[in-house]
Amino acid sequence: MEPSSSNSGFFQELPEIKNQFHDDVSIQRVLKLLVPPEIIRDVEPELAQLGADVLDPHIFDLITDAERNLPYIKGSGRNALGRETTELVTGEGWRGLQSFGIERGIVAYNYTTDYGPFSRLLQMLRFHIWEPSSATTTCPGAMTDGATRLLQRHLAIDKATKDEAKTLDPTQRAVFQNAYDRLTSRDPQRAWTSGQWMTERPGGSDVSQTETTAKHVGMGGGGDVDTDGLPLGPWSIDGFKWFSSATDAGMTILLARTQEGKGLSAFYAPMRRQRPDSAPATTVITNGNRQTSELNGVRIQRLKDKSGTKPVPTAELELKGMRAWMVGTEGNGIREIATVLAITRVHCSIACLGNTGRALGVAKAYSLKRTISGEAGGRSRLLLYRSPLHMQTLADLTTEYHGLMLLTFYTSYIMGIEERQSHSQAQGIVVGSSSLVNVPPQLVGPLLRALSSLHKAYVCKQSVPLLHAAGMEALGGVGYLMNSESESMNMARLFRDAIVNAIWEGTTDVLSTDLLRTLTHKKAGKASLDALEWLVVTAISGESSSAGSAVIATWKGLRQRIESTPTDILLADARAVLYAASEILIASLMIADAGSDGSPSAVAMAGRFLLKKGFLAKDSAEAKAASNAPVEQRLETDTTIVYGPAGPDIQHTARL
Structure with missing residues (x-):
């Protein structure tokens, strides 16, 4: 064997990633769930061009x-x-x-x-x-x-x-x-x-x-x-x-x-x-x-x-x-600046998710180029995307990311209704099997008031470990480097830039307090609770499984706690309340997404999220079926979650 040198020996090939608009399964599913098909057809060319540019x-x-x-x-x-x-x-x-x-x-x-x-x-x-x-x-x-x-x-x-x-x-x-x-x-x-x-x-x-x-x-x-x-x-x-x-x-x-x-x-x-x-x-x-x-x-x-x-x-x-x-x-300055804050808070979540989406894209592309030792440390080499453990990790990260995407973009849609000051433009629109876009006009304002603090606190906080795992750990030591000589590989920059969003426009504790004050307000609190309940029930409507029932029951329990517990006690536990509410909403949206077309990968992601967050018991039939599935079947499911129904395309043409 010849010794390596600075210019000879093994050199890892740079990953090649696709246009994120096409490659990011969550983007496509968010559009399909919330946006009418005729609008999607109209905007697709421009979005695809932006993704390339x-x-x-x-x-x-x-x-x-x-x-x-x-x-x-x-x-x-x-x-x-x-x-x-x-x-x-x-x-x-x-x-x-x-x-x-x-x-x-x-x-x-x-x-x-x-x-x-x-x-x-x-x-x-x-x-x-x-x-x-x-x-x-x-x-x-x-x-x-x-x-x-x-x-x-x-x-x-x-x-x-x-x-x-x-x-x-x-x-x-x-x-x-x-x-x-x-x-x-x-x-x-x-x-x-x-x-x-x-x-x-x-x-x-x-x-x-x-x-x-x-x-x-x-x-x-x-x-x-x-x-x-x-x-x-x-x-x-x-x-x-x-x-x-x-x-x-x-x-x-x-x-x-x-x-x-x-x-x-x-x-x-x-x-x-x-x-x-x-x-x-x-x-x-x-x-x-x-x-x-x-x-x-x-x-x-x-x-x-x-x-x-x-x-x-x-x-x-x-x-x-x-x-x-x-x-x-x-x-009246606080009320005026609230208009600005409601928008910049969504931007904070988008900043985190945009960087996470890119990190997952690079991790996916890297998995198609990087090889590891085969079984039992043998001499055979295996591409990362064929590693059951690595794909399970990426599938778990993709599931978390997808849930955060649904929560953030649904919040953006509700903001869009509120800004138009008229619900009539959305009346009668049903996308797939979801009626989530048909929000009763009287619930738009109360729903947005609750979602504004909730989504920003949860999404920005949860994105930090996602970015670390997908953008840095999934690439090994290379992910920790600044990589300015190959800027497309600079995952450390994405991580460093995104983590501030958990602080900007309200820290997690500040926003958790804001949410509780909204939900316990003497006059407006009930309206926001009713709006959140409408969202949960509407998202799960038609879902007869134990999972849907468990999500609704969990919401009912959380609402009773909010309505019956003294405010000072609730405020001391505000972060836990916000996390619980966020995960109930995400679980509801994931059930709605999976039910909109029955996509196997969407169903698998919903089940995985429900199990991880405790909506499904670990000894439930769904949990046992997932854990007892053959390794090859689990690998196939995980690969579909990560790369989409078409699976990985190892013949990429757009080198970074």
Whole structure:
């Protein structure tokens, strides 16, 4: 045997993966369960093209550039002679990836397409496909989406109402409309992203101790205008924002206090204002271009050094005389920012699932290339996908992923109904054997209030071990490496970037508390419980097995506990309550999915999830049948779960 060297001996062949839109069985099943066939046929070509484009080598080059050329403040905030400057520089890779997302309308899609309540779900599916190739440009994308919806809602109220208290004055309407048009533009030269500034030093999700203040100063002189020549607004804001992502954004939505006792108010502020010719260029954001604008009363104190999402310019910001427009009424800021949070929380789940889907895709492809020793350590070699143990592991991971996908995209669909403010567009639509899309109008709001906290907490937390197992452990030591020289294999980056989502927009404990407060609210709690019960019962309708009965019985027990236990005791156990509710909903959705077409792999996944989460007893007939099946039969079932009904195709053509 010849000894190996740096250029001779064994070299593992790089895995070759397929377009995720076609290859990800969960994507196809989510569409089939929730979206009408005629819409699927209409959107398939564009989704398939996006799935191909995000794997283009140029995209991976941009990712590597974004990771290597991180944002920085030029001169550490001072020019050569000591004058204070705030000049933020971002890399070409970051800007290129942002432009790609803008041109593809990743945010704009929900606001510029006419698929009724399905537009939101389809938009989130596009985010899902784009996420692992985006180098986390989807983070400002999420905040942009939330800000767009907030402005859209106020512009719609202004158009529909006769209540003068809710009517925007013509100038503010023009300002909001201009911002909305920029947020939904597909032209990178015109489009804006948006920040979302809540976090301050006294607390993260707890904004009750906000120290930022706003003072009404009037419209000022004619020179107080943004870069589009529109008035900056009558409010002047001072304070310090401790954790502000998307520092290179064109605008922001933020919270501040007004008069004593009024509580928090929400504000819209453009990031830049026109700079008088005589003023020194002290607060310019640039990427090599001469600027005639300055930041709108903002000074970047420093950029955060994070363990992940490193290309995102996240900063500590000092606000001094930042001019802004109030959004909504004074003291109603929490309610206004809730519109943004409901959307960014879905984005957090999508970010986790997008990265997990890519990791599973790479693990599947790797299993078709990597060999291991055959039986009893013999000299024969065996491809990983023929290993019963390895395929059982991937099948278990795929099952968990599929359940999280169903919960998240169903939440997206409910959000789509709520945003359209009319259930009539979904009436009469039945996809397969599921009536889950026909939500009674009075249950849409209560259902979304419960799902908003529930899905984000559970999905983001459960995705962490999935990403570790599928993206890193399944590839062995290679999965732990950054692999920037072969960016498509950089599973460590996906893991590092995704885990923050369990913290952003509410930690697991915060969201568990939110859920319990929703379900135990004196007036609205019963409506949310009724909505969740409708979902469970509707999903399992027609299912006569012991599994369906067990899920309903478990829900009944959980509801009784919520309704009969003192709130202080429930709050101490809020995380367990949220986990139990999440797993009941996922089990229900998996039963509905399996029943929609009787797919053997969907039936197997549902049974596997029900057994793992305790809905089926370990000594049940279903459990015994699964555990006593011959090894080859189990391998065939697991392979179908992982690779789909067509099975693995070892003749791939799209090399990464």
